[in-house]
Each structure stands twice: as structure tokens, then as C-alpha cells.
Amino acid sequence: MDVFITALGLVFDPYVLMVIFLSAVFGLFVGSIPGLTATMATALLVPVTFFMEPVPAIAAIGTAVAMAIFAGDIPGALLRIPGTPASAAYVDEAYTLTQKGQAERALGTSLVCAAFGGLFGIVVLTTSAPALAEFALNFSSFEYFWLACLGLTCAAVISTEAPVRGLVSLLIGLFISTIGIGIVGGYPRFTFNITELLGGVSFIPAMIGMFAVSEILRYATQTGERPVIPQQPIRNLFKGLGPILWRYKVNMVRGSVIGTGIGALPGAGADIAAWIAYAISKKSSKEPEKFGTGHVEGLVDSGSANNAGLGGAWVPAIVFGIPGDSVTAIVIGVLFMKGMNPGPTVFLYEPQLIYAVFIAFFLANIALIPLGFIAIRSARQVLRIPRRALMPLILIFCIVGAFAINNTVFGVIIMLILGVLAWIMEENHIPVAPAILGIVLGPLLEDNFLTSMIKSEGSLLGFFERPISAVLGVMTLAAWLLPLVLWLLRKRRSAGASAAP
Amino acid sequence: MRLNDAVLGVILLLFAAAVIVHAQTSFPGLPGQDYGPAFFPTVIGSGLALCGIIFVIQGVARLREVPLVRLGSWASSSRHVANLLVVLGALLFYILLSDILGFFITSTVLLTGLLVQFRNRFLPSLGMAVAATFVVHFFFYKMLLVPLPWGFLEPFAW
Numbered sequence: 001m002d003v004f005i006t007a008l009g010l011v012f013d014p015y016v017l018m019v020i021f022l023s024a025v026f027g028l029f030v031g032s033i034p035g036l037t038a039t040m041a042t043a044l045l046v047p048v049t050f051f052m053e054p055v056p057a058i059a060a061i062g063t064a065v066a067m068a069i070f071a072g073d074i075p076g077a078l079l080r081i082p083g084t085p086a087s088a089a090y091v092d093e094a095y096t097l098t099q100k101g102q103a104e105r106a107l108g109t110s111l112v113c114a115a116f117g118g119l120f121g122i123v124v125l126t127t128s129a130p131a132l133a134e135f136a137l138n139f140s141s142f143e144y145f146w147l148a149c150l151g152l153t154c155a156a157v158i159s160t161e162a163p164v165r166g167l168v169s170l171l172i173g174l175f176i177s178t179i180g181i182g183i184v185g186g187y188p189r190f191t192f193n194i195t196e197l198l199g200g201v202s203f204i205p206a207m208i209g210m211f212a213v214s215e216i217l218r219y220a221t222q223t224g225e226r227p228v229i230p231q232q233p234i235r236n237l238f239k240g241l242g243p244i245l246w247r248y249k250v251n252m253v254r255g256s257v258i259g260t261g262i263g264a265l266p267g268a269g270a271d272i273a274a275w276i277a278y279a280i281s282k283k284s285s286k287e288p289e290k291f292g293t294g295h296v297e298g299l300v301d302s303g304s305a306n307n308a309g310l311g312g313a314w315v316p317a318i319v320f321g322i323p324g325d326s327v328t329a330i331v332i333g334v335l336f337m338k339g340m341n342p343g344p345t346v347f348l349y350e351p352q353l354i355y356a357v358f359i360a361f362f363l364a365n366i367a368l369i370p371l372g373f374i375a376i377r378s379a380r381q382v383l384r385i386p387r388r389a390l391m392p393l394i395l396i397f398c399i400v401g402a403f404a405i406n407n408t409v410f411g412v413i414i415m416l417i418l419g420v421l422a423w424i425m426e427e428n429h430i431p432v433a434p435a436i437l438g439i440v441l442g443p444l445l446e447d448n449f450l451t452s453m454i455k456s457e458g459s460l461l462g463f464f465e466r467p468i469s470a471v472l473g474v475m476t477l478a479a480w481l482l483p484l485v486l487w488l489l490r491k492r493r494s495a496g497a498s499a500a501p
Numbered sequence: 502m503r504l505n506d507a508v509l510g511v512i513l514l515l516f517a518a519a520v521i522v523h524a525q526t527s528f529p530g531l532p533g534q535d536y537g538p539a540f541f542p543t544v545i546g547s548g549l550a551l552c553g554i555i556f557v558i559q560g561v562a563r564l565r566e567v568p569l570v571r572l573g574s575w576a577s578s579s580r581h582v583a584n585l586l587v588v589l590g591a592l593l594f595y596i597l598l599s600d601i602l603g604f605f606i607t608s609t610v611l612l613t614g615l616l617v618q619f620r621n622r623f624l625p626s627l628g629m630a631v632a633a634t635f636v637v638h639f640f641f642y643k644m645l646l647v648p649l650p651w652g653f654l655e656p657f658a659w
Binding site: 048051164167168171172174175178182187189190213216217220221222223386388389391392393395396397399400403404407409412413415416419420424427428446449450453458 | 502503504509513520523524528529535536538540541542545546548549552555556573574575578581584585587588589591592593595596599600608611612615616619620621629630633634637641645646647648649
């Protein structure tokens with residue numbers, strides 16, 4: 001109980017509350033603007049949070065992301081352009097409602113479901129994390145090696161369309177993580193006598209490059225028309241909402257459960273949670289024929305799922321230090337840079353920090369209702385802000401952010417190189433998220449592998465001798481083989497289909 | 502810029518080969534241990550090489566349908582090519598000249614150039630660039646104590 005009171009004190013501090021409020025406004029703004037994603041919001045926030053204490057820093061990122069994921073629904077409903085990828089699953093449904101003159105209903109449902117899903121995810125996080133952490137205290141380098149492997153595998157293989165492309169991205173990330181003085185023998189690798197590279201590729205400039213600069217490059221080369229903003233007035237957001245939500249209460253809970261579960265899987269984040277929740281909603285609905293014609297049922301499921309996914313993604317990140325998506329990967333990277341090692345021991349030594357973060361997330365999701373309401377009311381003004389004026393401002397912010405970490409222009413060089421790399425990767429349909437996980441988890445993977453090899457005196461069997469380690473190992477190998485098996489099955493089926501006309 | 506998978510695969514193979522050769526030839530081994538600094542990069546390089554081979558096979562199979570290099574629609578629009586070059590140029594401009602010109606001048610010039618290139622009118626662009634430069638400078642230099650360069654304006658630093 002003492003811990004809880006200390007934690008409350010840490011959050012209800014005017015400075016922390018102000019940080020939460022400002023990052024909420026920032027998140028809502030970034031999320032509402034198409035082309036600026038929740039990950040980009042994180043990337044732009046990180047240089048600022050770098051100068052803060054851990055609690056406000058993590059609270060700021062968590063709040064901004066929760067807000068951005070909801071706010072992505074706003075241009076989705078009004079313009080049929082998802083503000084963030086997490087809204088893509090139901091953007092057509094929401095826009096059809098708007099066309100029917102029911103924009104208020106679409107956005108009201110989204111808002112309440114987002115807050116509900118978000119709170120649900122945080123409750124699961126708060127209740128499950130301490131127990132899992134106690135369990136994880138028994139983990140040794142063998143288990144951590146497999147956990148890192150499993151996380152990276154899921155990120156690369158399962159959650160991307162083409163596993164090979166995800167794998168390339170992951171390997172590029174892992175390669176980047178080997179640059180600099182290695183953990184092994186302190187030998188500088190791939191530094192080519194560049195002093196600034198001895199400490200490795202600085203993580204924050206790398207991430208700003210991959211998630212913000214690449215986005216600016218994409219904007220600069222984007223051809224096509226600007227969307228027209230609808231002139232539908234939005235007045236009574238919550239009118240008639242009660243009966244709808246009551247009718248779909250099961251969907252709200254189901255969406256939240258699915259979202260939290262998928263979010264907790266390494267590599268699968270809010271966007272995948274929304275797609276799956278929408279599909280399940282349609283499959284189990286009594287009126288599946290209404291889906292796609294402006295029906296709120298699917299919105300309830302997937303709108304809850306994507307915000308619940310955020311809470312889920314924090315579970316492996318906080319408990320094991322293994323990030324579940326690119327946002328938590330960024331947070332883990334920042335914590336490492338601050339010299340904090342995320343993992344179960346934090347629960348032992350500094351539980352008040354963890355509980356303070358949980359309380360801050362809880363607050364943020366409650367604040368989502370009033371702030372989201374204001375964001376919806378001001379959406380038409382925000383959507384009118386021209387991106388041609390916004391993008392240069394974002395670029396100067398990126399430059400200063402990349403510079404600020406080590407106070408050298410070398411950060412800007414790294415940002416430029418990785419920004420161009422990420423842009424080329426995305427142009428060629430190679431996802432960027434696995435690379436950032438690779439950069440963060442690479443050192444952990446190598447360190448735990450080599451420590452384990454020293455412990456087991458070079459025998460690979462050591463990785464399967466402890467029970468938990470063996471289970472994790474089998475799961476990882478299964479995740480590697482799964483795409484291959486699926487591919488073979490598909491091949492056999494298509495061969496069968498062509499043989500029998 | 503969309504490359505045929507075969508081209509991507511060849512690039513990956515070359516890169517993988519460079520990584521492996523460099524790691525194997527120049528990284529020292531650790532006495533009494535099988536796994537030294539070269540081990541992890543070699544595994545990564547091998548993985549990349551494997552992906553490269555898969556890419557080449559997939560790419561060659563579809564060589565008739567997919568050209569080796571296909572430029573995006575932006576490449577045929579001189580304005581968008583210029584957009585791209587101006588963004589990259591702006592970053593290079595900052596990297597090369599910020600220490601000499603100082604943050605104020607570099608940022609103002611960079612922002613004005615980008616805003617005008619993105620088809621904003623000149624005077625509003627200049628106004629916005631100056632305002633944004635001051636806001637960013639105040640926020641990072643005064644509040645977060647980031648030592649943004651003054652360049653030759655050092656005598657006037659505040």
C-alpha cells in the first residue's frame with residue numbers, strides 16, 4: 001500500500017500532470033493528421049522525454065500514443081483516410097456512416113470504445129504484470145535469449161505479409177545493432193575508424209530517421225489529390241450512444257480481450273488487433289450482411305481492440321524488457337539509454353515507478369473522453385492545417401531532436417542515412433518495424449547468447465535443458481517453421497486444385 | 502523506386518558477403534572460446550545472404566512481368582523530384598553548415614527553402630521560418646539546455 005501511495009505522489013505532481021496533458025494534446029494532434037502516425041508521435045516526443053525523469057517520460061509516450069491511436073479514427077471517419085494504420089481496418093465502415101449523415105455516431109462510438117478498450121488493457125497490464133514479473137525472476141540468460149528470439153521472430157515472420165521481407169528488415173536492424181564497440185571482447189565492429197560510431201549507432205537519431213524523416217520523404221514524393229473536408233457539423237456526440245453501446249456490450253469486451261491479447265504478442269500491435277477484431281466481429285455477428293454499409297457493430301469491436309492493444313503491448317515490455325511493437329521498442333531503447341534495465345527486477349527494487357506509470361496510463365485513458373471530445377469538435381480546423389506547411393516544421397524538429405541526444409551533428413547524419421534507408425525499404429514493401437526491434441534487441445540477443453554459451457561451455461543443448469527455456473525454444477522454432485509449413489500446404493492444395501479441374 | 506526482387510536480392514547478397522568477409526578477416530577471435538566478435542555478424546550476414554537468394558529466385562521468376570527498376574510516379578514529375586532533392590539537400594545543408602552559420606541562419610534558410618518548395622508563398626514562408634526558428638531555439642536551447650550552435654554569431658549569443 002505504501003508503494004501505491006508513493007506512486008500516486010509521483011503522478012499527482014503538477015509537473016507530471018502537465019506533461020501528461022501536453023502529450024495528450026500532442027498525440028491527438030498528430031493522430032488526427034493523416035500521414036503522421038502514432039509511431040511518428042513517439043519518435044518526435046522522445047528527444048524531449050530524454051531530458052525527463054523516467055515516470056513523466058514513459059507517461060508522456062504512453063499518453064501520446066493512446067491519444068494518437070484514437071485520433072486516427074477522426075480523419076478515417078471524416079475523410080476516409082486513416083490517421084494512423086490502426087484505424088485502417090474500419091475506415092470504410094466509419095466513412096459510410098459519415099456519408100449517411102451519422103459522423104457523430106461513428107466518432108462517438110469510436111471515442112467511448114477507445115477509452116473502454118484502453119482502460120481494459122491497462123487493467124490487464126496492472127494485474128498481470130506483477131505476477132508475471134515474479135515468474136520472470138527465475139529467468140536466466142537462456143530464457144532471455146529465447147524470449148528475445150521469439151519476439152523478433154513474431155515481429156519478422158508472423159505479423160508481416162511476406163515473412164522474407166520481414167526477415168530482411170529484422171536482419172538489417174540486427175546488423176545496425178552490431179556497429180560499435182561490441183559486448184564481446186570490447187572490439188570495435190564496423191566502425192571504420194569513425195570515432196562517433198564507437199558507441200554504436202545512436203538509437204534516437206536512428207529512430208527519428210526511420211519513422212519521421214522517411215515519412216517526410218514519402219510526403220515529398222507523393223503525387224495525387226488533396227482530400228476535401230466534409231462540412232458536416234458535429235454537435236451532439238453522445239446523443240443516442242447509450243443504447244448502442246449497451247446493445248454491443250459483449251462486442252466491447254470481446255474487442256478489448258482480443259486487442260489486449262494480440263497487443264501482448266511481440267511484433268503484433270494495435271493495427272493487427274483492429275483487423276482481427278473486425279473480422280471476428282463480422283463472423284460472429286447476427287447481421288453480418290450489414291457490415292460495410294455503415295454499421296456500428298464492427299466499429300465497437302475494432303475501436304476497442306486497437307486501444308486495448310496498447311495496454312497489452314506494455315506487458316512484455318515492462319515485465320521482460322522485450323518490446324511488443326515499435327512504440328514499446330522505442331521506449332525500451334530510451335530506458336536502456338538512461339541506464340535503466342527494464343525487466344522483472346524493476347518490480348523488486350523500484351515498484352513505485354511501475355505503479356506510477358500504470359496510474360498515469362489509467363489517467364490518460366480517462367482523460368481521453370473529454371480531450372477526444374474537444375479533438376472531434378475541432379477536427380475540421382485541424383484537418384485544414386496544410387501539410388505543406390507542417391512537414392518542414394517537423395523536419396527542423398527532427399534535426400534538433402537528433403542533434404540534442406549527443407550534441408553532435410553526427411546524429412543528424414545518422415538520421416539522414418537511416419531515413420533514406422527506411423524510405424527505400426518501404427518503397428520496396430519491406431516493413432520498417434522489425435528493423436527497429438532488431439536494433440533494440442540485438443545487443444540483448446547477442447549478450448544472452450554468449451553468456452549462455454559460456455555457462456554451458458559451448459554446448460547448444462544448454463538452451464533446452466531448463467524447462468521454461470525448452471518451452472520457449474520450441475515455441476520459437478515452431479514460429480520459424482510455421483510459414484514454411486503453411487507455404488507447403490498452400491502449394492500442395494494449389495497443386496491438387498490444378499490437378500482436379 | 503521499386504526494384505525487382507532479383508535486383509534487391511543481388512544487393513543483399515553483395516552486402517552480406519561484405520559483412521561476412523569483413524567480420525571473418527578482421528575481427529579477432531577470443532582465446533579459448535568458439536564464439537567471438539565475428540560470430541553474430543556472420544550469422545546475420547548468412548541470414549541476409551539466404552534472404553538474398555530467395556529474393557533472386559522470386560525476382561527471376563517474375564522478370565517478365567516486373568521490370569528491374571520501376572520508378573514511382575513521382576520520378577516523372579519534376580516538381581516531386583525537386584521536392585525529394587530539396588529535403589535531402591536541406592539535411593545536408595544543416596549537416597555541413599550549421600557549425601559555421603549557426604542555428605538561426607541555417608534553420609531560417611532551410612525552413613524558408615522547404616516551405617517555398619512545398620508551394621507556400623515566399624513572405625508567409627519567411628515569416629513562419631523565422632518564428633519557428635525562434636520557438637525551436639527557445640524550447641531546446643533555453644528550456645532543455647541543448648547547445649545549438651551559434652556559428653559566427655557567437656559574439657551575440659544569449
